[in-house]
Amino acid sequence: MKDLIFYTNPMSRGRIVRWMLEEVGEPYDTVLLDFASTMKDASYLAINPMGKVPVIRHHDTVVSEAAAICAYLADAFPKKNLAPPLDERGPYYRWMFFAAGPLEAAVTAKALGLLAPPEKRAMAGYGTFETTMDTLEAAVAGREYVAADHFTAADVYVGSQIGWGLMFGTIDKRPAFTAYVERLRARPASLRATALDDAALPKKS
Incomplete structure (x- = not known):
């Protein structure tokens, strides 16, 4: 598994984070989840108790909420210049x-x-x-x-x-x-x- 994991569904706000990840340009693994099943599994609820996507895991850091993920990725990869000074x-x-x-x-x-x-x-x-x-x-x-x-x-x-x-x-x-x-x-x-x-x-x- 890569250092950056992306939990999503293509019919969700995960599309925002997908775009941000492509702007960042770092390798990442995608885990596709279904709204009615895998998003509600205990293993995923341990990652996001809301049972929603998107979520990213970067090393040991878990971030949910699309705006927070965008802000985090901009800071985690500063060489991409995706946040102002x-x-x-x-x-x-x-x-x-x-x-x-x-x-x-x-x-x-x-x-x-x-x-x-x-x-x-x-x-x-x-x-x-x-x-x-x-x-x-x-x-x-x-x-x-x-x-x-x-x-x-x-x-x-x-x-x-x-x-x-x-x-x-x-x-x-x-x-x-x-x-x-x-x-x-x-x-x-x-x-x-x-x-x-x-x-x-x-x-x-």
Whole structure:
């Protein structure tokens, strides 16, 4: 087994981590898990009690949650330059965890028909869906990358969240969003990751 193990399912947020792993370019083993069976086995629950993917194991370190995995991999392999210098990381942390927090919460709440009513908006981290979308648009409009003057792990995570939202209709197709995602999807690592995950999808009978 390689030093880096990737637990995933191609129909999950594991696609985000697959892309990040391809950007990192280090060898890794992939363990494909099924939602209804192997993800709930005791052996996997010992790794992630949530019974979800993605997860990575790097030597003796286990990391779950896609945004955390992206941040970890950027730090574990610094020569890949996937995180800005520490004194320039404010936007990097801000936008990666904005996408993992308010953005995902707002998109999920809208999809479920559970957006916070006006009198309870102060309790929701995203405030309103419209404010969240406007804030996100301002972050990527007119910029090649969201958090630095070069591509970083924040682009992997933010770009993935926007890409999924555009695909499933949960994020408006604003020009700034589509332009940003199209640039990122053209990256060789993104294309490789998509091909690998598509090849791992269950075969239609």
